[in-house]
Amino acid sequence: MDTDTLVSIGLTKGEADVYLTLVKLGNTSSGNIIKTSKVSRSKVYDVLERLKQKGMVTEVTKQNVRYFEAADPKRIIEYLQVKKEDIEKKITSSQKIVQELNKVRSLQLERQEVKVYTGIEGLKTVYNEILDDLKKGDEYLAFGVGEKEIENEEIALFIKKFHMKRAEKKVSAKIIMHPETRKKMEKFSKLKYYHYRFTDIKFPTNIALWKNNVLTLVWEDKPIVFVMKSKEVAKKYKEYFNDLWKSSHK
Structure with missing residues (x-):
């Protein structure tokens, strides 16, 4: 799988590179992630944190060393489902806002x-x-x-x-x-x-x-x-x- 597919569902290029690297390497340290994904050290921890928040990466610490692992790929579907639900909520809220805005607009159009x-x-x-x-x-x-x-x-x-x-x-x-x-x-x-x-x-x-x-x-x-x-x-x-x-x- 190339990174474009993951980017198309809402991941950044860096998130896609790091996630695919973890899928290939399994449980590994940040050093190996940096070496394989080509994501710089200054950015890799921010990227990993975002992936953790999305539920797509897990982390454990062994002997004071942080190790990261890609979550089950089905988490991608779950992630998209959460995004879908969030979008549906926003659409519902937007519909209410649109109704209110239309009322205001109608009053403007009906001005004496x-x-x-x-x-x-x-x-x-x-x-x-x-x-x-x-x-x-x-x-x-x-x-x-x-x-x-x-x-x-x-x-x-x-x-x-x-x-x-x-x-x-x-x-x-x-x-x-x-x-x-x-x-x-x-x-x-x-x-x-x-x-x-x-x-x-x-x-x-x-x-x-x-x-x-x-x-x-x-x-x-x-x-x-x-x-x-x-x-x-x-x-x-x-x-x-x-x-x-x-x-x-x-």
Whole structure:
């Protein structure tokens, strides 16, 4: 057997040379080991100590002289078995660490992100981005739709086109609004994948929900749109919306 095989299972070159020397010589002194293995005197005792720790070498002292002998070669299998068990323990520990690290990483990935859009053009930009983000089978939810976006012809036309394009993508929309807007919402009533209900609750802002996003539209002199990306926040809003949907009427 050459030393490469022993090195491949985890021994150093020096350990492999010394172990093979002991297998060939049997019980012998360090001087013979040095002479045969070519491992220097300054290193041989460290090598022998490591082999003893691995259970591959035994030592006895006779008349104040230290003698060394190779353990039964089956100790190589036992040594590898111990290494295997140690690796398995490390893998188990690593799996737990990986799970914890993934939790931390997920929190980083799910960090809240807020964008602000202002003015009519900002409003158009965010709705175009929503269209790009929505895919077939997704759901768009909104409540608090008010007078201003319906009365403003430019906005009303843009929103209608938004819903037409949304319907083309086969994205379902559910809208909750105040009864005061009923007549003005008739222009949207024939759109596909468009469902709406009414509630007597008046909302101070307009809210839209899709995927992990929450849009808040505030009407001042010019519209201001806040878009928050947060899985947890969106989940809470959707739960509230679904409860409100059940209690709303057609």
